[in-house]
Amino acid sequence: MRFWQKIFLITLAILLVSLNIFAYVFIENSLSTNLDKEVQNRLNEYRLMRVSFQTNLVYQKYLLEKTSLTKDEIMGIFNDFSSTYVGSTLSFSEADKSQIKSDLDMADVEIHNNDGKFMLNISSVFQVDSEVFKLSSTTDISGIYNTALQQIELSRELILMVSLITAIITIIISLALTYRINALRRSTQKMSHGIFFMRAKVSSSDEIGELAEDFNTMADTVESKVNELSQIAEDRKRFIDNIAHEMKTPLTSIIGFADLLRKAKLDNKTKVDYADTIYREGMHLKNVSSKLMEIILLGKTNPSKKEIDSSDFLDEVFQSMEQICVNSGIVLVLQKYNGKYVFNIDIELMKSLFYNLIDNAIKASKPQSRIILSSGFSEDQGNKEFYISVKDFGRGIPAEEIPKITQPFYMLDKARTREHGGAGLGLALCSEIADLHNASLKIESILGEGTEMKVIFHKEENKQ
Amino acid sequence: MNKILIVEDDKTIAKLIQASLSISDYETFVLHNGDDALLHIMENDYDLIILDIMLPGIDGFELFEKIRSRNIPVIFLTARSDVSDRVKGLKLGADDYILKPFEPLELLARVETVLRRYQKTENTLKFKNIVINLQERTAKMDGKIVDVTPLEYDLLVLFIKRKNIALSRDTILETVWGISVDIETRTVDNHVQRLRKKFKLENCLKTVFKVGYRLEG
Numbered sequence: 101m102r103f104w105q106k107i108f109l110i111t112l113a114i115l116l117v118s119l120n121i122f123a124y125v126f127i128e129n130s131l132s133t134n135l136d137k138e139v140q141n142r143l144n145e146y147r148l149m150r151v152s153f154q155t156n157l158v159y160q161k162y163l164l165e166k167t168s169l170t171k172d173e174i175m176g177i178f179n180d181f182s183s184t185y186v187g188s189t190l191s192f193s194e195a196d197k198s199q200i201k202s203d204l205d206m207a208d209v210e211i212h213n214n215d216g217k218f219m220l221n222i223s224s225v226f227q228v229d230s231e232v233f234k235l236s237s238t239t240d241i242s243g244i245y246n247t248a249l250q251q252i253e254l255s256r257e258l259i260l261m262v263s264l265i266t267a268i269i270t271i272i273i274s275l276a277l278t279y280r281i282n283a284l285r286r287s288t289q290k291m292s293h294g295i296f297f298m299r300a301k302v303s304s305s306d307e308i309g310e311l312a313e314d315f316n317t318m319a320d321t322v323e324s325k326v327n328e329l330s331q332i333a334e335d336r337k338r339f340i341d342n343i344a345h346e347m348k349t350p351l352t353s354i355i356g357f358a359d360l361l362r363k364a365k366l367d368n369k370t371k372v373d374y375a376d377t378i379y380r381e382g383m384h385l386k387n388v389s390s391k392l393m394e395i396i397l398l399g400k401t402n403p404s405k406k407e408i409d410s411s412d413f414l415d416e417v418f419q420s421m422e423q424i425c426v427n428s429g430i431v432l433v434l435q436k437y438n439g440k441y442v443f444n445i446d447i448e449l450m451k452s453l454f455y456n457l458i459d460n461a462i463k464a465s466k467p468q469s470r471i472i473l474s475s476g477f478s479e480d481q482g483n484k485e486f487y488i489s490v491k492d493f494g495r496g497i498p499a500e501e502i503p504k505i506t507q508p509f510y511m512l513d514k515a516r517t518r519e520h521g522g523a524g525l526g527l528a529l530c531s532e533i534a535d536l537h538n539a540s541l542k543i544e545s546i547l548g549e550g551t552e553m554k555v556i557f558h559k560e561e562n563k564q
Numbered sequence: 565m566n567k568i569l570i571v572e573d574d575k576t577i578a579k580l581i582q583a584s585l586s587i588s589d590y591e592t593f594v595l596h597n598g599d600d601a602l603l604h605i606m607e608n609d610y611d612l613i614i615l616d617i618m619l620p621g622i623d624g625f626e627l628f629e630k631i632r633s634r635n636i637p638v639i640f641l642t643a644r645s646d647v648s649d650r651v652k653g654l655k656l657g658a659d660d661y662i663l664k665p666f667e668p669l670e671l672l673a674r675v676e677t678v679l680r681r682y683q684k685t686e687n688t689l690k691f692k693n694i695v696i697n698l699q700e701r702t703a704k705m706d707g708k709i710v711d712v713t714p715l716e717y718d719l720l721v722l723f724i725k726r727k728n729i730a731l732s733r734d735t736i737l738e739t740v741w742g743i744s745v746d747i748e749t750r751t752v753d754n755h756v757q758r759l760r761k762k763f764k765l766e767n768c769l770k771t772v773f774k775v776g777y778r779l780e781g
Contacts, residue, residue: 345618348643349574352665356580359667363730363772364587365780374583377576 103281104274111270116263123255131248138241139209139220145187146207146222146237153181153235157228168229178235188237195234199225211241218242280308284315296323342509346388346524350381357381391525395508398532403446405537410441410475410486417454418473425458429467432458435474441486443557445537453533456526457490457553464494464551478556486557487542493550502543506531566611566679570594571601571627572641573619577664581614581641584668585675587729598622605631611684612675615658617642617649628656637678641666669735672726691724692781694763703763710762715740719755723769723779730778 101109160177161169169177171194178192207224223236280303287300299319300312357374360366366374418434425432454473461471472491477484497505497512504510508528511517517524527541534541538558545551568590572578578594585592593610595601599621605613613631615638617624628638640653643664653661659678662671679685689696695704696717703710703720712720718740722731733749741747756777760766768781 345643348664349577352643353574353576353580355665356577356584356668359669360580360583360729363669363775363778364583365728365778377579381576 102278104271104278107274107277108267108270112263112267115266116259119255119259119262123252123259127248127251127255130251131244134244134247135211135241138244142188142220142222142237142239142241143207143209146224147205149185149187149190149237150207150224150226150235153178154226154228156181169231171231174228174231174233188239191236191238193234193236195225195232197227197232199234200227200232201225216242218245277308280304280312284308284312287315287319291319291322296326339508342524343392346509347385350385350388353381354378354385388525391529395525395529395532398449398529398536403449403536405444405446407442407444408447410443410488411436413443413445413447413450414473414475414488416447417451417458420451421455421458421473425462425471428462428465430462430465431468431470433470433472435472437475437477437486441475443486449533449536453530453555454488454490456530457555460526461490461492461494461551461553464496465492466494469493478554483559485559487554489552489554491550491552496547496549496551497543497545498547499545502545505543506541565589565591566684567591567593567609568675569601569605569608569610569613571596571598571613571619571624572616573597574616577616580668581671584671587668587727588672588676588725589727590675596620598624598627602627602630605634605636610636611682612636612679613638614641614675615639617653625652625656628658632657637682637684639674639678669726669729669731676725689721689724691727691779692768694720694724696721696724705763712762716755716759716762720759720763723759723777727779727781730772730775732776736776 157169157174157177160173161167164173175192178190182190182192201224207222210221210223212219212221218241220239220241221236222239223234225232225234227233284300287298290298296319300315302309302312302316357378361371361374361378414434414436418432422432458471458473465471470493473488474491475486475488478487501512505512506527509524510528511524531541534555540556540558542554542556543551544554568585570578570581570585570592572581572594573596575596578596582592582594595604598619601615601619602622613636615624615628617640619627622630624640624642628640631638637659639660639662640658641662641664642649642653650661659681660674662674676685685698687697687699689698693706695707696702697704698721701714701717703712703717719736722736722739733752736752737747737749741751756769760769765779769777769779772778
């Protein structure tokens with residue numbers, strides 16, 4: 101059964117039962133009150149009538165100058181009396197002496213139904229001289245019952261009308277109530293069918309409105325989680341596509357040239373050339389796979405962090421990279437932060453991050469230019485954060501490419517990257533390492549003027 | 565001689581394709597990006613284009629759409645093994661779709677099939693003093709018709725087409741006899757022997773250790 105039907109039926113049932121009880125009690129009460137009143141009136145009237153009849157008997161006895169009256173005389177007197185009496189029908193009959201009540205004031209009251217007519221019968225037995233008589237008065241009191249019947253009829257009509265009006269109102273209210281619940285239900289169903297952008301309409305501030313709001317909050321969470329998951333799935337797919345592409349390209353060359361070497365009739369120069377190609381492609385494959393392993397392992401291992409003075413760390417990086425820069429005709433400049441700053445890092449991983457950054461800077465730089473390795477504090481939203489920066493004055497990165505360059509296998513210039521033996525994994529590795537240290541990579545670049553890569557160490561982590 | 569354009573951004577792969585195609589004496593030309601290729605194709609005639617999908621500039625699919633009016637057969641070459649990509653390539657109307665990594669002989673076979681479909685192959689094959697008329701299915705040596713069985717004829721054609729590259733016995737069986745035939749590799753050796761005698765190829769049709777046979781010259 102639908103909710104609105106339940107509300108409707110229950111309301112109607114309660115209303116009908118209570119109205120009927122009310123009408124019954126009311127009509128019953130008014131009937132018995134009226135009946136009591138009537139009986140009392142008739143009883144008083146009867147007593148008055150009896151007294152008057154008895155007085156009449158005494159008076160007649162006096163007129164006839166008798167000490168006692170005969171039965172016939174008494175009946176005659178009664179007939180005269182009753183013919184002048186207006187009101188109830190009187191009857192007079194002989195009765196047995198034993199029926200005389202001790203209290204002469206008392207009278208028997210009976211109501212009986214006579215062919216649909218309600219008759220009130222009041223009777224009493226009394227003694228006149230030696231004779232015993234029963235005097236009864238009968239009154240038609242159907243009027244009182246008819247009034248009750250009319251009341252029943254009227255209340256039936258009233259109950260019907262009230263029920264009808266109530267029914268209509270209840271249906272409207274409950275339908276309005278359940279319409280909103282149903283609207284919410286439809287939203288829920290759509291959502292369960294995967295339409296995650298579905299939202300419920302919040303049209304009031306009552307419980308249903310709150311439920312709709314809660315539903316929407318839940319939907320927001322679900323939608324963002326779903327999007328997040330599909331983003332992850334998409335990233336992973338792209339990552340795997342890229343791996344496949346990066347692995348298959350050198351493999352194609354290796355297999356192809358090896359096949360030519362063993363099958364084709366070639367001169368020595370060509371043979372050496374093909375062998376050389378196979379070697380270079382093999383080395384490239386080795387680079388890609390070892391970088392890839394690093395990234396994959398990085399996600400699974402816990403860095404072993406140690407406290408180290410940033411100044412000492414920078415000295416180590418500088419010493420390792422200086423000669424490499426010199427070999428490429430580039431000057432590496434170290435500008436350390438004056439104060440002492442101790443941070444908690446995995447030294448080997450962090451070194452490899454900066455080797456990568458400096459290596460990139462070398463590849464981007466023209467000979468005779470400088471690369472600046474510096475440290476300091478950056479002002480970011482009022483809180484000072486320690487950073488280490490690698491700045492070159494090389495080719496720079498187009499602004500629209502900056503967000504993409506930390507993606508695995510992304511190559512700004514494929515041909516150049518391949519020439520240097522890269523696979524587009526260096527910066528992806530750097531950002532993984534930064535993530536492990538709650539640090540972030542901030543890249544600022546102007547095309548043709550140079551690039552600055554800042555590794556910003558966020559504070560919370562260092563205090564832990 | 566058929567002219568084939570190779571559009572491939574990876575220089576090593578391009579070199580490999582060139583080396584493979586040169587076995588069958590195709591004339592090759594290499595371009596490394598989509599934009600250059602578009603301009604070049606509009607102004608030059610080719611019998612076939614081998615097209616990589618991931619290219620700098622416009623990608624292979626887009627390039628294919630733009631050069632469709634030129635009516636040049638196209639074979640896509642890609643590392644993407646995605647089925648949907650494959651379907652897309654063939655739906656667009658590409659003549660074939662080769663996945664990396666591929667073997668040089670496989671590439672040659674595919675190229676040949678496409679060229680034959682477009683009837684761009686030549687009617688005669690020549691090797692030294694041997695001339696083969698592909699339409700008549702005849703083989704002449706020094707202008708005289710040499711009597712050959714159909715199998716010997718097919719084998720000779722295969723060797724001349726794959727001149728200077730060794731063919732394994734399995735490859736030969738597959739190409740000449742068909743894949744499902746249950747024949748021992750000895751049969752190949754016998755047929756090769758007969759070809760050597762009939763066409764006096766003892767010095768050219770050489771046995772390559774561990775691989776198979778190679779027609780040199």
